[in-house]
Every structure is written in C-alpha cells, then in structure tokens.
Amino acid sequence: MSVKVYERILDLFEAEGINTLFGIPDPNFVHLFHAAEERGWNVVAPHHEESAGFMAEAVSRMTGKAAVCIGTLGPGLANLAGAIMCAKVENSPVIFLGGQRARITEQRVRRGRIQFVQQMALVENSVKYHASIEYAEQTDEIIRQGLRTALSGTPGPVYIEYPQHVIQEELDVPAVLPPERYRLVGQTAGTDRIAEAAELIRSAKQPVLLVGHGVHTSRAGDSVRELAELMACPVVQTSGGTSYIEGLEDRTFPYGFSPSAIEAVVESDLCLAIGTELGEPVHFGRGRHWVANEANRKWLYIEQDASAIGVNRPIDVPLVGDLRAVVPQLVDALRDTPRTATPELARWIEEDAARLADLAETAPSGGSPVHPARLIVEATKDFPSDGIMVRDGGATTIFGWTYSQAKPHDVMWNQNFGHLGTGLPYAVGAGVADGGKRPMMLITGDSSFQFHIAELETAARLNLPLVCVVAVDYAWGLEVGVYKRTFGHGSLETGVHWSTETRFDKIADGFGCYGEYVEKDVDIAPAIKRAYASGKPGVIHVAVDPKANSEEMPSYDEFRTWYAEGQQ
Helix, strand or coil, rough: CCEEEEHHHHHHHCCCCEEEEEECCCEEEEEEEEHHHCCCCCCCCCCHHHHHHHHHHHHHHHCCCCCCEEEECCCHHHHCCCHHHHHHHCCCCCEEEEEEEEEHHHHHHCCCCCCCCCHHHHHHHHHEEEECCHHHHEEEECCCHHHHHCCCCCCCEEEEECCCCCCCCEEEEECCCCCCHCCCCCCCCHHHHHHHHHHHHHHCEEEEEEEEEHHHHCCCCHHHHHHHHHHHHCCCCCCCCCCCCCCCCCCEEECCCCHHHHHHHHCEEEEEEECCCHHHHHHHHHHHHHHHHHHHCCCEEEEECCCHCCCCCCCEEEEECCCHHHHHHHHHHHHCCCCCCCCHHHHHHHHHHHHHHHHHEEEEEECCCCCHHHHHHHHCCCCCCCCCEEECHHHHHHHHHHCCCCCCEEEEECCCCCCCCHHHHHHHHHHHHHCCCCCCCEEHHHHHHCCCCCHHHHHHHCCEEEEEEEEEECCCCCHHHHHHHHCCCCCCCCCCCCCCCCHHHHHHHCCEEEEEEECCCHHHHHHHHHHCCCCEEEEEEEEHHHHHHHCCCCCCHHHHHHCCCCCC
C-alpha cells in the first residue's frame, strides 16, 4: 500500500496500542497531528513542550505502554530536554519525535540559520537510542528500533527526528507487523530458576515482597496480588512504588516510614524484589534496615535487564524477564502450596492501621495558617482508593509520605529524578489516559505548582475531574529548612522567598477553573468537595504555616539517609 511517511509512523505506533500524542504542532507536524485526530487519537497540545513530555510520561505509567511526545524543531526540542532527562531517570518508555530543517540547511557553510540547532547532540546522553529518518524507506526500521529499545531491558526514552523534506514522501509498504513479530515480548524466566525460587519461598519463615515503581508502570498489580496472597507476606513499598495494589492495601507498608515495614524487613529471611532498581531509597538492599539478619536472608529479584543483576547487592536467585510474565510463572509454581501467614503479619497490619489513625488524630490542628501535616490529613482522608493521586513539591511531599490517609491504586510522582513541576502535567496526562473517569487530586507546594501553571487551561479545556490542593507558604520550604539547619535560625535566607500577594484561587478562576482560598484546616475537606461538585478543575489555595513547613518535616532524618554519600 502507498502511504505518506507521517501516516506510516502513526500505523507503527497504533500496532503497539498507542493512540495518544502530546506536543505543539509546527509545519513539520501539522499533517501528522491532523491525521492522528482524524483517526480518533487523543491529540493534546499543552502550553509548553516540557509539559508535553511529562504528560506523555504519565500516559506511559498509566497504560504500561510506550507513549509519544512531539517537539518542534530548535526551541521546541530545547524545551523538551528536561522532560527527556526525567523520562530517562524515571525509566519511562517515551518516544520523543523531533522535526528538523532539511539536511541541505545543516550541510551548508552558512551563518545565521533560523530556528536551527544540531538536536541529536542535545539529547544523546538522555536517551537509550537516537536516530534520524534520513530516507523515507528507513521509517519502519527506525521507529521499530526506537520502540524495541524503549521497551527492552530497563525501559527508557528514545529520540527520533526527521528532516522537513522527508515527512511527506510516499512509501510503498506492507501491512505493519504486530509487536511480537519484531521484538521480544513477554520474556519468561527459566523453569529451573522458577522452581528454585518457589522452593525458597516455601521454606522461608518470614518472607517479604519489596514492590517498586515498575510494578505499577507495567500495570501488573493483579498478578502481584495473587503472589502476595500465596506468599502470605507483607508488601513493602519503595518510595517509587507508592501506589497500592487493590486487595493488598492493609498489608502494604512504606519502607523506612512505617515501623511495620522496618520490622518486617529486619525480621525477613527472604526478600523478593519486583519492579525496583534496589537503589539509594532502599539503601541498595544491604544498608540501614537490611543490615540485621543479612546473613540469613535470601534474595530473589525479578528484573528485565540481565546486566542489573548483582550490581547493588548479591542475588541468590535472579529471575530475568518481563515481570508481567515472570510473576504469573511464580504464581503457577506456588498455587498448590500456599503459605500460611505468620502471627506477625496480623500484628503489623494492626499496628500500621493504628499508626495512620494516630497521625490523623495528632496532626496539629486549629491553627491559622494551617499546619502542613493537617493539610495532608484533611485533603486525603476521604480520597477514594480508585482515584488518581499526584504529588509534587519538596516539603509538601515529605509531609505526604507520613501523613497521607489515602491508599489509592494509582499514585504518581517524580521520585528518582526529583524534578519539580511535574505534578500538574502528570495529572493532565493521567487524566487523558484514564478518559477523565476517575477523580484526581494533585497535592503540591506553591513553588512547584508555578512551574507549569499554564496547564490549568489544558485541564479546563479537557474538562478533567482534577482538584489541585496547593500548600502555600510563599517560599521554597525545603530549602528554607536547609538554610536553618546550615546557618541557624534567624540567618539570611537568600533566594527562597517570594511575593505574598499571589493568590492561586484567583489564578484558577482566570483559567476557567474553580478556585477557593482556605486558611483554616476545618475548611479544607469542604472546599475540596465543592471543587469536585463544580464540574471544573479546581485549585484550593491553602495557607500553611511557613515555620512548620520548613522545620517540622516528618521522617526527615530517614529521607536524608538516601543521600548518605559513600556510606551505603
């Protein structure tokens, strides 16, 4: 069949189940955008290319598939650079497409070229693969190699560009291939390794499941739930794996921030790690809470990238493969020999529930402005488990780790890279992937919220069921705390304070959203309820106590152990 290059690109993505793209169209892409919309794709043009990249990353996390983001040549690609790097560190398989001037422009010895820069060099260290479609006939091989690379091993972004003269060339090509015809899909682990792992699980006295970010981005919750039930063990969340698997909410404890999690780790004689890099936030699986009982603990590790095995700690039984295929293998191996839960599991569940209830009861209340711990309690106490929770900010997120009362099945935040400002774009992308069906909440600090505040218009245009709860102290709260700890109270705090005249509720109103100003904790939950009832995206401006926000961050000493340079 005869097709244009841009049509073929869409065909190749559709074969992978991709039907959403983000970006701001320019002359290189108007034909592709138009064709995508005619095909029924979700085509979303935000207000900044970096936002587009974050939105695409959110779609990938919500669907378990690759996602697509487009950047206009020159400045558009420059704007995308932060999102590309973020996708790399967050292990997100995003296909970034970039336009480019015709190659004759690049090869001429000229000065003063308009909207031109050599883009490949700009992004090559931030992607797993980069290529240019120099000839129309390369379209299939390059797009497929991009998808193959993005989804193989440790997932990550790729960058593909095509010069302006290529996009509308004609191709005579056969029908597109399904994914399994050109890349490895559903890689399983060897049956000998599965048998060995199952035997260790059966013989363990206190096993734990260590669940990371990858379990949720691969959408593998159902099979992991079956495995946890057969193992009759606690689920310990990494800081990146903070979504709750349906049916496992009660037995899921955050590593380092829950005494139940710490005790379960310390007493464990077997750890099965799934969807995690075993990185700094879990002390590489060998420091801090893991030191006790290390000699008696066996390690099983499900990992798609064989080169990751043994890097951060020795592994007794590596299970190399796609966790979506390997976890069902383990489930099948254990189905006829389910374990019986130990008495400790029931106690840990009871103690963790009591911990959350106590936090809700003891979070400082009644003050104005609001204590940030109380903000988290009031904002999350009625949030449904089927909702989508998005986090952003420094101090605000640290308070959220400890005080959140919600256990949603989808929690989205930027954990590995720590890139602020991702919250609102993540929320928009998640809402697009979800089709706007489920309620969404973004809890963010004021400084982070301003990075991409223009995307409130995008949320309003898409009519997303989103409420943004903004903790406002008119400062970089985490950094204010650093100043105080470094130089003492009363020291000069340079560059971390800004105008107290900013009103986010009024900004929301200007974007066509619902806005409300709150300065008492008892008003937070009713304001959120009114925002959802308005039928518009909402922004709740909550005035928070700047002293508490910078000085009373809970579990801060635990958080700092992630950065123990050279000590782990």
